[in-house]
Ligand code: AVJ
């Protein structure tokens with residue numbers, strides 16, 4: 001057994017453990033009633049996410065990689081995300097909280113045994129522990145989804161975290177990104193998912209991009225200027241949605257005599273003017289950008305601003321370089337349950353001088369979700385390919401709710417343009 005294989009096994013065990021600690025925290029913070037309840041028709045009951053995490057782990061690691069007997073083949077259908085919509089999941093004969101905890105623990109015990117024996121090379125699925133990395137990311141993605149469910153839950157607060165760091169200085173304005181090719185996507189990142197592959201060269205015309213995400217103060221100025229009442233700023237579909245849904249401000253914002261407040265995880269506070277705005281849908285982001293005389297960046301623009309190093313012409317793994325995210329680089333991992341004020345992460349700046357691309361809030365791009373040239377679904381079509389097309393917009397960079405294992409300079413998230421229960425914000429760009 002090589003040293004490299006030992007190192008990979010240790011890494012996988014650590015990462016699986018970190019994901020499970022987060023899942024445990026999010027599911028033990030509430031009582032059984034809150035675990036089985038539907039907090040929003042947009043979300044699954046938390047107890048579904050819990051057993052679904054275990055079921056995906058069983059499918060890929062116990063049965064596929066490990067070649068072991070099924071633990072609970074009978075429940076596969078209940079936890080197949082394509083079989084029942086989120087709003088219908090409380091009606092299913094789901095495992096109860098005690099059974100769901102026992103099931104996920106049983107699966108994990110088997111997986112740790114599989115991990116000791118599985119090869120870390122030979123097939124694409126196990127090469128550099130890909131399937132394990134995929135399952136780590138899957139659990140962490142559901143942990144972010146469960147955090148969004150917590151945000152929609154009514155009742156007394158059950159989650160708390162220390163505040164994010166205070167900015168060292170002001171970050172304002174834009175940077176000019178010169179015209180030219182850069183390498184988008186990756187063919188080498190071991191745990192990159194299929195939609196991030198392969199690496200390919202993209203020519204990007206010169207553009208300006210904001211050095212920081214749009215803040216609450218900037219967004220409030222759009223509201224105060226009557227932005228929600230002026231169809232000039234909205235796309236046709238966006239205006240229809242704004243009317244039908246009665247949008248007047250980001251989700252979770254309320255106004256009283258002293259101004260705007262927002263409610264986060266059960267606590268209501270005045271908005272912090274310097275924090276990136278969060279809980280806006282794509283239509284709101286695009287309307288703000290039009291009002292500001294700008295537009296949303298394309299996905300390629302966002303990634304070039306984040307990864308392209310003009311000194312070498314290389315694309316970095318992260319804005320700050322190739323080192324994995326540390327606490328000094330980005331607001332990730334549910335360490336702080338809110339975005340950090342603009343300027344709080346100078347160590348995370350990209351070579352071009354763009355701040356907070358990773359962490360804080362997912363950033364809407366103008367791009368529809370498509371496969372890159374040469375895309376191959378792997379290991380299953382239902383991770384990405386079935387979502388390709390004009391219905392979904394791409395978001396980049398992760399949020400305060402995203403784990404460091406589940407975001408990279410190449411990582412792609414997607415959602416419907418009306419969605420805003422996710423931790424979504426944006427920054428603007430314009431042609432040079
Ligand atoms: C990549 C966040 C859009 O939650 O729908 C979880 C991730 N895929 N289980 C989602 C995912 C399968 C996915 N997103």
Ligand code: FE
Pocket residue numbers: 052056081138142
């Ligand atoms: Fe899933």
